[in-house]
Amino acid sequence: MDWITTVDHKKIAILYLWAGGLFFGIGGLEAILIRIQLIKPMNTFLDAQTFNELITMHGTTMIFLGVMPVIFALMNAVIPLQIGARDVAFPFLNALGFWTFLFGGVLLNLSWIMGGAPDAGWTSYTPLSTIEYSGTHGVDFYTIGLQIAGLGTLIGGINFLATIITMRAPGMSFMRMPMFVWASFITSAIILFAFPAITVGLVLLTFDRILGANFFDTSAGGNSVLWQHIFWIFGHPEVYILILPAFGIISEVIPTFARKRLFGYSSMVFATILIAFLGFMVWAHHMFTTGLGPVANALFSVSTMLIAVPTGIKIFNWLFTMWGGQVRFTSPNLFAVGFIPTFTMGGVTGVMLASAPADFQFHDTYFVVAHFHYVIVGGLVLGLFAGLHYWWPKMFGRMLSETLGKWTFWTFIIGFHLTFFVQHFLGLMGMQRRVFTYLPNQQFDLLNLISTVGAGLMGVGMLIFLTNIFLTSRKPADAPDDPWEDGRTLEWAIPSPPPEYNFKQTPLVRGLDAFWKEKTSGHKTMTPAEPVGPIHMPSATILPFLMSVGIFIAGLGFMFSRDDFGNAFMGFMFNHYLVTAIGLVITFGSMLLRSLYDDHGWHIEPEELEGR
Amino acid sequence: MTTAQAEGAAGTLPHEPEKATLEGRNKVLAFWLFLGGESVLFGTLFATFLALRNQTNEGPSANELFHLPLVAAATFLLLVSSLTSVFAIQAMHRGKVAVLRNWLLVTVFLGLCFLVLEIYEFSVYVRHEEFGMTTSAFSSAFYTLVGFHGAHVAFGILWISVLIGQLVRKGLTVVTAPKIYVSAMYWHFIDVVWVFIFTVVYLLGKVG
Ligand code: HEM
Ligand SMILES: [Cu+2]
Numbered sequence: 001m002d003w004i005t006t007v008d009h010k011k012i013a014i015l016y017l018w019a020g021g022l023f024f025g026i027g028g029l030e031a032i033l034i035r036i037q038l039i040k041p042m043n044t045f046l047d048a049q050t051f052n053e054l055i056t057m058h059g060t061t062m063i064f065l066g067v068m069p070v071i072f073a074l075m076n077a078v079i080p081l082q083i084g085a086r087d088v089a090f091p092f093l094n095a096l097g098f099w100t101f102l103f104g105g106v107l108l109n110l111s112w113i114m115g116g117a118p119d120a121g122w123t124s125y126t127p128l129s130t131i132e133y134s135g136t137h138g139v140d141f142y143t144i145g146l147q148i149a150g151l152g153t154l155i156g157g158i159n160f161l162a163t164i165i166t167m168r169a170p171g172m173s174f175m176r177m178p179m180f181v182w183a184s185f186i187t188s189a190i191i192l193f194a195f196p197a198i199t200v201g202l203v204l205l206t207f208d209r210i211l212g213a214n215f216f217d218t219s220a221g222g223n224s225v226l227w228q229h230i231f232w233i234f235g236h237p238e239v240y241i242l243i244l245p246a247f248g249i250i251s252e253v254i255p256t257f258a259r260k261r262l263f264g265y266s267s268m269v270f271a272t273i274l275i276a277f278l279g280f281m282v283w284a285h286h287m288f289t290t291g292l293g294p295v296a297n298a299l300f301s302v303s304t305m306l307i308a309v310p311t312g313i314k315i316f317n318w319l320f321t322m323w324g325g326q327v328r329f330t331s332p333n334l335f336a337v338g339f340i341p342t343f344t345m346g347g348v349t350g351v352m353l354a355s356a357p358a359d360f361q362f363h364d365t366y367f368v369v370a371h372f373h374y375v376i377v378g379g380l381v382l383g384l385f386a387g388l389h390y391w392w393p394k395m396f397g398r399m400l401s402e403t404l405g406k407w408t409f410w411t412f413i414i415g416f417h418l419t420f421f422v423q424h425f426l427g428l429m430g431m432q433r434r435v436f437t438y439l440p441n442q443q444f445d446l447l448n449l450i451s452t453v454g455a456g457l458m459g460v461g462m463l464i465f466l467t468n469i470f471l472t473s474r475k476p477a478d479a480p481d482d483p484w485e486d487g488r489t490l491e492w493a494i495p496s497p498p499p500e501y502n503f504k505q506t507p508l509v510r511g512l513d514a515f516w517k518e519k520t521s522g523h524k525t526m527t528p529a530e531p532v533g534p535i536h537m538p539s540a541t542i543l544p545f546l547m548s549v550g551i552f553i554a555g556l557g558f559m560f561s562r563d564d565f566g567n568a569f570m571g572f573m574f575n576h577y578l579v580t581a582i583g584l585v586i587t588f589g590s591m592l593l594r595s596l597y598d599d600h601g602w603h604i605e606p607e608e609l610e611g612r
Numbered sequence: 613m614t615t616a617q618a619e620g621a622a623g624t625l626p627h628e629p630e631k632a633t634l635e636g637r638n639k640v641l642a643f644w645l646f647l648g649g650e651s652v653l654f655g656t657l658f659a660t661f662l663a664l665r666n667q668t669n670e671g672p673s674a675n676e677l678f679h680l681p682l683v684a685a686a687t688f689l690l691l692v693s694s695l696t697s698v699f700a701i702q703a704m705h706r707g708k709v710a711v712l713r714n715w716l717l718v719t720v721f722l723g724l725c726f727l728v729l730e731i732y733e734f735s736v737y738v739r740h741e742e743f744g745m746t747t748s749a750f751s752s753a754f755y756t757l758v759g760f761h762g763a764h765v766a767f768g769i770l771w772i773s774v775l776i777g778q779l780v781r782k783g784l785t786v787v788t789a790p791k792i793y794v795s796a797m798y799w800h801f802i803d804v805v806w807v808f809i810f811t812v813v814y815l816l817g818k819v820g
Contacts, residue, residue, distance in 0.1 A: 196650065213746065223664065
């Protein structure tokens, strides 16, 4: 109950982490099944339809329900601490964002047991995703589930933006913000400007499928390429939503374990902003082969390649940070250092794909699969591992085992390269993506076998990580405030895990790497910016949960509104949109309750603070 | 300042009560951000509409369909309602609660009139012109864009009505003021969107 009603950013972080972990596990199982099917030519382990459903759900789950919430978990856990705030700007909305995300994800995954999962690829290209070619409710689960989950992401993004703009501790100017906060800030801005586009795309597709609209039906004047434009104008920025937080994490972990300040801080900030900006200009590099014409292809090709410049700046800054530092290879830092070459390789293949003539060759082959897994897995997932190992003691008050952490790293990264390195060659040799099997003796056999073995090894790495979490959770929560001893930012100045109000007194920030600065000038703690006084706390509430339940019911109701139920009562309820209406009444009713009954929260008094 | 302290000071409300507390300022800021997202949302809908506006699939075209006097009347109502919401906020800044409430009521009433006209317009198209959601790509794009705006108006009416209720029950405080201020921002935003719809959908449909 505590967890359902919480509005504390630290608890919401943990909720995001478990939910993300759960979906990540589902997506991982799907990946293993896909790899088993491809282990040998002409395999009959899965049929084509199931394979299509698996690749669709794997991609969708991983991107929207697996890694995004883990990113949000870290942002929630860390941002308020790093800027010296007591909470996020809107604790209530924070909870609401989590619950809508979760219910959207659950809705999407219900498709497995409610008559067929989406099967048109994670990009849901029309006309493949229209009723004609995808007749089950699968794609409806995709459009409506993602819509609800996306709402949660958007709410989260706005909340983080407001938090970072207004809740920074005194003295923390924008150019003194930790890189992770900067990265989260830019990420949230991208979310704000990219997600509404996919919102519209999903609405249009839903209307085509459920209300018989004609947006993408060429026979009635619609336009199929329109979907691709809308999808990718969201979809390319989305990959930066994923990778920028990883950049932020790496920029925190490397300086800590190199005992040096981040090299080129302001160029890092500038590069992040530039990447975000360019990210919105390059969407059509996913559409070179749709026939946009040579001029458009050339423009999008060049603008895509430009992104390599700020990205390169970042890579060199990390290398220069380590240069001459006293580098300690703790498990977080292993992941961070492993990130650099792996991500760079993904970037290089990105530039190769950005060359339009070459892309005609690479397009829809395993080369693309290798490319984006190098950036998403070799980049983002390694980054998340680094962040989780780094902040785990702060989040839970317990140190993860270093030994197991190192085992996780080595099995995972070796498995990763085994899986995906060979896919570059499979792609160059002409193996197509999204096809459920291949013929023998095309030189695909051995490389696919290697790839599947590698995937298994990555799975082992994940299991070691889970074991680590399990064993750690049974130890006493006795992590020191600054467990890595060289913590530079504000979160390391308070206990692990932090009390619910984070900072007893708001700290005064006197430079970049605020805590490090105090430590090097001989202080053990931060100088407070205010006297000890009563702390205002928001009350817990069930309303965000109820609102999300309402949206969930409304979504289901709308989805089945055209169905023919054998049962008269069910038919009546759904076909007259009554179920949808009930859901909306629950949601709006909760909103009304929220606005009618003011809740001023409560206070923690100074005496109580001293008592702890 | 905490909400509890602020409430104690409700008797002597500051000039801009919506910005008196951190919570209030956060709300206003977040709402600006939200409107940024909404702009992308409508931008995408407009782009879709522009891409499909000539795809009539042998159904009625914009030129045959639209009846400008009706739309102009609706436009007038909505523009005036924006003005009345400005009066409401001015009254709020002067601390005149009753005037504030009355202007909000007028705003809601004008919004309702707009909505009624729109529903009437749609029903004429559907009944007499055989122009429904499924007729053509143009019709789908039309109903989706204009309908989305209509849904925003409907939501705004509900929202401001609830706020009027709150105002009557709790009076003007540093808690209610930011909500009213923000709802007025929202109302202007949908008004601006409508100006674009009037131009891009209706005027361009008649002449372009
Ligand atoms: C930074 C993190 C990145 C992520 C997460 C990412 C992710 C992806 C994904 C998921 C796809 C596959 C789309 C599909 O299914 O069709 C893709 C394709 C592509 N990526 Fe990236 N990417 C990243 C960086 C880059 C960079 C740095 C470049 C170029 C400099 C790039 C250029 C491309 C191109 C041109 C394609 C299209 C390939 C094709 O459709 O044949 N990407 N990327
Ligand atoms: Cu892209």
